[in-house]
Amino acid sequence: MSTSYSLTDGFTNSGSGSVRSSHSGFVPTPGRGTRPSRPGQLAPALLDQMAGGSDPGMVNEIAHSSAASLLDRVRHSEDPSVVARVLTVVERDGVDDIAELWSSSPSDSLPGVLWRLYMLRTWMRTRRDDIARLWRVGEPVATSASAIAGVDQAPTEDDIARLADSILSGAFTGDFAVAMERAAAFTDVVALGLRVEAGKLNAAAAHREDAADAKTIRTKAAQMLHNGANLMATAKDFHHAATLWRRGKLE
Template sequence: MSTRSANYAAAGTGNTGNGSVLASRSGFVPTPGSAPRPSRPGQLAPALLEQMAGGSDPGIVNEIAHSSASALLDRVRHSEDPAVVARVLTVVEREGVDDIAELWSSSPADTLPGVLWRLYMLRTWMRTHRDAIARLWRVGEPVATSASAIAGVDQAPTEDDIARLADSILSGAFTGDFAVAMERAAAFTDVVALGLRIEAKHLAGQAATLDAKSNAGKAARLMHTAANLFVTAKDFHHAANLWRRGKLE
């Protein structure tokens, strides 16, 4: 990945963590509206990306970000083809993070393109680190008693459960109640953040060990990642509220 790639949380083995579900600056341009049903949920426009890379008008970039996010969401919601939903889910794997991010990642969290970008990065992170995340969920879930019901996951999920949940949350945003999908994403992110915080405190409490300095460093990284995830969870909660009020654009 280039320096413009997404910078999302990496739970790793559970003893390390860096970044968050937040991302770098990057773009995505929808397939022109003249096509009744695209072969892909969207396609890149090289000329536009070159123009953006050269420093185009921020207002134009912002307008394209909003219009592309709205067009993609609307197109999937009005499609009866399951293949369209499948292509939307896997657009990051097929198109690449840098290209997809070219526009949406610079959008604020309280906008439709901004929150869709965070959802895509959440899915990518969950599927990439499913084993560590499943363990972190089991650590954090007892603290958040209603999280399993909200997120729609077992109290002791397997790594396959995490992968299915990742797809379910993202597809739910396109085919179901958008606000509910945001709340599921928020509940899930909160629990994983709690798991990271608990593990960080456990490591920090091992001050008498020979690896005290190393543990302190790992604990600090885990706490940093947890803090970023808590912010992302709040972004999802806020997006749900905006959507219900018809103000998420």
């Protein structure tokens, strides 16, 4: 199956309210499972078991075990290529295997938050031009969010791509909670940018004489507000994950 995933376009708001794939298909809990043969690649047998409508408890265990073992493997590796493979697993192998494994996991679990991080990186890299513009709208003057996220006041498209890699790699090789806080600060500002732009569209619609044209503009504004709300919910998920990690309760 080939599925296109996007943080704001291809996700539905479900469960905890965080951004989720509309084609979600996975779940797990903490673990001591076997490590993947290489970072980010699942054994085909596991996927076959899961695809057949396996026991939810087993699927849940596989997801948590794989997330914990992947994180542990990267943290204890001295090979920089390991980190590089983990970062690029979506581009290299596609998102479907990761979705099969983690996308249905709750946002307050390790596999659930790693899924959101991977989707955030993919979205930031594929929509870097739009996101750079939204950041400039949401953060016209540098604030604490800029410092936390590590973003200049007026980031370029390349800055957004580098930030995407930095946040995800930081979760695997640095302070996991700090990476969560950076992701949260970033998504909060982009969500604000969407709300600001939606307000401008609604204002423009109010001055349109053509009713159909005004309706089209308002519909677009409503979608932007919906996307912004999803991003705000995801930012809260990242904040909560940071707190759980520091308490030793993110599994």
